[in-house]
Amino acid sequence: MLLHLSTWPEIETYLAQSSQGIIMPIGSTEQHGPTGLIGTDAICAEAIAQGVGESAHALVGPTINVGMALHHTAFPGSISLRPSTMILVIRDYLISLTRAGFRKFFFINGHGGNVATLKAAFAESYTVLADLAIPDADRVQCRVANWYMCRPVYQKAKELYGSEEGSHATPSEVALTQYVYPDSIKTATLSPNPASGHPIYSPSDFRRRYPDGRMGSNPALATPEHGKDLYDLAVKDLSRQYLEFLSAE
Numbered sequence: 001m002l003l004h005l006s007t008w009p010e011i012e013t014y015l016a017q018s019s020q021g022i023i024m025p026i027g028s029t030e031q032h033g034p035t036g037l038i039g040t041d042a043i044c045a046e047a048i049a050q051g052v053g054e055s056a057h058a059l060v061g062p063t064i065n066v067g068m069a070l071h072h073t074a075f076p077g078s079i080s081l082r083p084s085t086m087i088l089v090i091r092d093y094l095i096s097l098t099r100a101g102f103r104k105f106f107f108i109n110g111h112g113g114n115v116a117t118l119k120a121a122f123a124e125s126y127t128v129l130a131d132l133a134i135p136d137a138d139r140v141q142c143r144v145a146n147w148y149m150c151r152p153v154y155q156k157a158k159e160l161y162g163s164e165e166g167s168h169a170t171p172s173e174v175a176l177t178q179y180v181y182p183d184s185i186k187t188a189t190l191s192p193n194p195a196s197g198h199p200i201y202s203p204s205d206f207r208r209r210y211p212d213g214r215m216g217s218n219p220a221l222a223t224p225e226h227g228k229d230l231y232d233l234a235v236k237d238l239s240r241q242y243l244e245f246l247s248a249e
């Protein structure tokens with residue numbers, strides 16, 4: 001069940017009959033090397049979230065497509081929120097949905113750069129919700145689940161790609177986008193031995209250290225078939241995590 005394809009009476013009925021949980025996909029709009037789609041992180045989070053929604057009979061909110069990706073903005077097409085802006089965006093989402101009656105927020109995340117800011121946003125939101133005196137605000141709980149860190153997904157990626165999985169523009173995430181959008185598969189000649197292991201500082205420094213945008217990865221190994229396998233593993237594991245989150249006090 002998708003929030004944006006529902007009516008308000010349907011949402012009211014859902015809240016009356018469910019455990020007041022909602023799945024929130026969040027990703028990023030940033031470069032993913034010469035062959036990775038700029039929307040990769042949002043595409044992956046959205047597809048998996050919708051799969052979890054179907055599996056767990058849960059409501060899925062609108063995808064937050066732009067995240068905290070300032071270090072990628074020296075590459076054309078990348079868009080980023082500042083951490084302070086992203087905290088306000090998440091806070092306002094939570095205020096609106098808490099006022100409607102939601103209490104359990106399960107963020108399925110596709111971008112590592114979002115994690116620290118999401119956790120800060122949760123901490124600030126708990127206090128703001130209490131200050132607004134919204135009924136049952138003290139029962140609000142938020143959790144971030146990174147699809148790419150699910151144990152079965154992580155193990156499968158290592159089995160398929162080994163050290164060439166890397167840490168950005170990875171074959172696993174590219175494979176998932178190939179499964180979701182088979183008509184948008186990109187190819188390019190990739191240089192061997194992509195840079196890896198450098199700390200992340202400014203956008204220009206990032207592009208200087210990682211000139212084609214990859215971080216130790218070989219996305220040429222990706223296939224749509226791999227993407228289907230990774231999708232299935234992520235949906236199964238995150239469905240379990242979501243249901244456990246709902247049942248926890």
